[in-house]
Amino acid sequence: METKIFSKDQLDDAVKLLKRGELVAFPTxxxxxxxxxxxxxxxxxxxxAAKGRPSDNPLIVTVSNPEMMARYVTQIPEVAEKLINQFWPGPLTIILKVKEGALPNAVTGGLTTAAFRNPQDKLTQELISKLDAPIVGPSANTSTKPSPTTAEHVFHDLNGKIAGIVDNGPTEIGLESTIIDLSVETPVVLRPGEITPEQLSEALGQAVLMNKGTTQTKGVPKAPGMKYRHYAPSAPVYIVDDVKDFEKIVYNNQVGVAALSNVLKNxxxxxxxxLGENIDEAAHNLFGxxxxxxxxxxxxxxxxxxxQQGDISAAYMNRLTKAAAGHHYFNK
Known part of the structure; x- marks a missing residue:
């Protein structure tokens, strides 16, 4: 299969492929x-199949507006409306209960809920609007590998496995969206991201919980990235918690180091x-x-x-911990 690269002027070609049941990567x-x-x-x-991903992991449903989401959910509760008004379009994924049979089991993992997202990218919004139907939107990479932040990353992993890639340059944030479960009595963040639990709590006027486990129903996780190892390169990754430990590591040509600029100079x-000058830049550059x-x-x-775990670093450390399979560097 030839994997074509589409520019903003070729969206109609990408839409035709999606309508035919083909796979097309898209920017957010x-x-x-x-x-x-x-x-x-x-x-x-x-x-x-293209990702080599276990089929019991649910997929995010990507929509161009809340009205499209309304076709598939039982209702849009007030808590969802508050978050939609403040954070959509944007890096927030919302889990709601769906109408029976509205979406295939391959999307929901057989659950009665689904995760919905309305991304900011204008090109993708136009793509979905032209299609007039939602698309699933897991990260466009080989399963367990670091998520792609450029079209080149996608091509590297999936060339020959998918029909096309809509190229809109490098992504802005670099880490996947925050996922919040609104299908339960007390909203709970299942995956941290750019939008923090504190921001969500403020928008809702109530406390938002932070999930510490996998939140599975009959063995099926309610959101992507909760059950299996993710974001990992082939070589083992080690988290260095104390920057002073970088000076204790024995370096050679087989060792790679990713750190802030003020650490690397020493x-x-x-x-x-x-990784940049601060945690925000580090989060953007981690997958790269x-x-x-x-x-x-x-x-x-x-x-x-x-x-150190905190509001800003939670998303970064969530991804890095999974990439490292929980392994930290400890100097003996």
Whole structure:
């Protein structure tokens, strides 16, 4: 299969492919997603096959506006309306109860809920509007690998496996959306992202919980990225919690280091990736760093700067911890 790259002037071609049940990757402000017509079960199953992803992981349903989402949910409760008014379009995914049979089991994982997102990217909004139907939107990468933040990343992973990629340049945020479950009595954040639990609590005027487990129903996670290892390059990743420990690591050509610029200037490592000047820039660059080292076959270990858990670093540490499978560097 030839994987075509589409510009903004070729959206109609991408729409035709989606209508035929083909897979087309698309840009968002967070990461690139892998699109298929959400109501086409065969096409959705092909998403799992292209990614090499377990089929018991539910998929995000990407819409162009709240009205499109309303076609599939039992209702849009007041709490959802508050968040939609403040954060949509944007990096927030909302889990709601869906109408029976409205979406294939391949989308919902057989649950009575589904996750919905309305991204900021104007090109993707136009794509879905032209299609007049939602598309699924898991990250457009090989399963377990770092999520793609450029069309080139998508092409690297899925060339020959999907029909096309809509290219709108590098993403702005670089980490996937915040996921909040509104199908339960007390809203709970299942995956941290750019929008923090504190912001959500303020918007709702009530406390929002932060999930600490996998939140599974009959073994099926309620949201993507909760059950399996994610975001991992081939070489093992180690989290360095104390920046002073970077000076204790023995460096050679097989070691990669990703850290803030003020940390890198104090260590003598041959293979480095500058995460930026602060945690916000680090969050934007994390997946790029992991992919950078993954493409260097000589790299056998990757050390990445960790940050103290807090409002800003929660999303970064969530992704980094999964990439490292929970492994931290401890100098003996």
């Amino acid at each position: 402000e967070t990461v690139y997603g892998l699109g298929a017509l959400a109501t086409d079960e065969v096409a959705v199953k092909n998403v799992y 260590i003598e490592a041959n293979n480095t990736f500058n 760093a992991l992919r950078y080292f993954d493409e260097q076959k000589n790299i056998k270990k990757i050390y990445v700067q960790g940050f």
